Amino acid sequence: MRDVSVAAAIDRLAALLGDRLSTARAIRAEHGRNESHFAEVLPDAVAYPDSTEEVSAILRICNDEACPVVAYGAASSLEGQHLAIEGGIALDMGRMNRVLHIAPEDLNAVVQPGLTRIALNDALRATGLFFPVDPGAVASLGGMAATRASGTTAVRYGTMRENVLALEAVMADGSVIRTGTAARKSSTGYDLTHLLVGSEGTLGIITELTLRLQGIPEAISAATCRFPSVEDAVNCVILTIQSGLPMARIELVDEVMVRGFNALAKAGLPERPHLFLEFHGTEAGVAEQAAAFGAIAAEFGAEGWQTAATTEARTALWTMRHKAHYATAALAGPGKKILPTDVCVPISKLAEAVLQAQRDAVRLGFVSTIVGHVGDGNFHAGLALDPTDPDDVARAEEFTGALAETALRLGGTVSGEHGIGLGKQKYMAAEHGPALAYMRAIKTAFDPGNILNPGKMLPPGN
Numbered sequence: 001m002r003d004v005s006v007a008a009a010i011d012r013l014a015a016l017l018g019d020r021l022s023t024a025r026a027i028r029a030e031h032g033r034n035e036s037h038f039a040e041v042l043p044d045a046v047a048y049p050d051s052t053e054e055v056s057a058i059l060r061i062c063n064d065e066a067c068p069v070v071a072y073g074a075a076s077s078l079e080g081q082h083l084a085i086e087g088g089i090a091l092d093m094g095r096m097n098r099v100l101h102i103a104p105e106d107l108n109a110v111v112q113p114g115l116t117r118i119a120l121n122d123a124l125r126a127t128g129l130f131f132p133v134d135p136g137a138v139a140s141l142g143g144m145a146a147t148r149a150s151g152t153t154a155v156r157y158g159t160m161r162e163n164v165l166a167l168e169a170v171m172a173d174g175s176v177i178r179t180g181t182a183a184r185k186s187s188t189g190y191d192l193t194h195l196l197v198g199s200e201g202t203l204g205i206i207t208e209l210t211l212r213l214q215g216i217p218e219a220i221s222a223a224t225c226r227f228p229s230v231e232d233a234v235n236c237v238i239l240t241i242q243s244g245l246p247m248a249r250i251e252l253v254d255e256v257m258v259r260g261f262n263a264l265a266k267a268g269l270p271e272r273p274h275l276f277l278e279f280h281g282t283e284a285g286v287a288e289q290a291a292a293f294g295a296i297a298a299e300f301g302a303e304g305w306q307t308a309a310t311t312e313a314r315t316a317l318w319t320m321r322h323k324a325h326y327a328t329a330a331l332a333g334p335g336k337k338i339l340p341t342d343v344c345v346p347i348s349k350l351a352e353a354v355l356q357a358q359r360d361a362v363r364l365g366f367v368s369t370i371v372g373h374v375g376d377g378n379f380h381a382g383l384a385l386d387p388t389d390p391d392d393v394a395r396a397e398e399f400t401g402a403l404a405e406t407a408l409r410l411g412g413t414v415s416g417e418h419g420i421g422l423g424k425q426k427y428m429a430a431e432h433g434p435a436l437a438y439m440r441a442i443k444t445a446f447d448p449g450n451i452l453n454p455g456k457m458l459p460p461g462n
Helices: 002-020 025-030 052-065 117-127 141-146 192-196 230-242 255-265 283-298 311-322 324-331 347-363 390-409 425-432 435-446
Strands: 045-047 069-072 089-092 099-103 108-111 164-170 176-180 205-212 219-226 249-253 274-281 303-308 337-344 368-372 378-385
Touching: 002 045, 002 052, 002 089, 025 045, 052 069, 052 089, 052 164, 052 205, 069 141, 069 205, 099 117, 108 117, 117 141, 141 205, 164 192, 176 192, 219 283, 219 311, 230 249, 230 274, 230 283, 230 347, 249 255, 249 311, 255 324, 255 368, 274 283, 274 311, 303 311, 311 324, 324 337, 324 368, 324 378, 337 390, 347 368, 347 378, 347 390, 378 390, 390 425, 425 435
Parallel strands: 045 089, 069 089
Antiparallel strands: 099 108, 108 205, 164 176, 164 205, 219 274, 219 303, 249 274, 249 368, 337 378, 368 378
16 A cells, blocks of 8 residues: 555655656665665655745645655764655755844844755854854754754753754644744743654654854864873763863763774874863963863873864864764774764763773674763764674674663663664663653654654654
């Protein structure tokens, strides 16, 4: 029945969109790839809407025909959120990429979902404002909202949860709703804005966002330093955060990750655990923050302090950090794929979680890198595996399961940033318990025909 329904939907969508609906295999293959280890999955067709009205019309047709719809942004997600695993339509939002309004006096901007965070910041350059959420990838803002993205600056500026004020979304039946306002707070009704933020396209398709902006700091300085051990580096982070030092970025890279940076970027760093840092504020404030951090770091044996004070030096540092996924791949042998996973724990438990992850990787015989936004307790492990080797796959599943168990045992979450998608559904019941039934009820209420990104986030079952 689904094949017939999809074919009928494609016929109707072709009449609506003309050449902005493609069934060409090359286009479908482009929309079936991902940055992680998941197998290629081709949608049946790719649609390119120009407006909210077209998204609404597409969803009305797909809802009528019981045809799956999966929103597609920049395809930078790491848990397969954009893969059309049940076929249907990939809804490519790339043409809806405009800045609709900038309100400097209110510190907000209204944008379409296909706009990237980099393009938004280019548009904001003359205003003295910027959008702070920085996941590293050249991600679309709609995708960032749908996956509740985070990044290197979350320790100071928060995640997408804190930075989306309002949105417009098209629901499964084609209805268009608006949630939230440009006001900074509200006490009216259910918070549908932040229900849709992080829903991974399973409850609605985001077509417009009102985003919180920040003033560009007067002064910015970055630095790196290295430590005798990962435990020393992490304990330095814990004391820094507990001391209330307003870090803009504080990133851990373990010695294996440093080896990857040296392989990919010829960084020439000593193969020891490092912290990558950034300070924002006034000239005097930045100097004070750096001095205060330096005093804390000295207690944990830090050495090799290097400052990146120019824009070019800072850009080089963070570009290298943002390419951690590819640096991990540089350490892998032929035929290997990278399985990236992440967890988040209370800051006081961070050292225990990181050290356990390192021990588990060694025990299971993996080349594994660790890198993370450790200022908020979030870190990432990258495993090199052969997805066609059952033993590799089984050991990788054992590693990710152990990491999830560690995070939950320590009072954390199985994902602080990557989301659930395909890869982490199996842990949802362990983390959420009876609340999972209420999530299922919400999904049924919003999308009774289960056409929106089916097979994602919620594990199979009742």
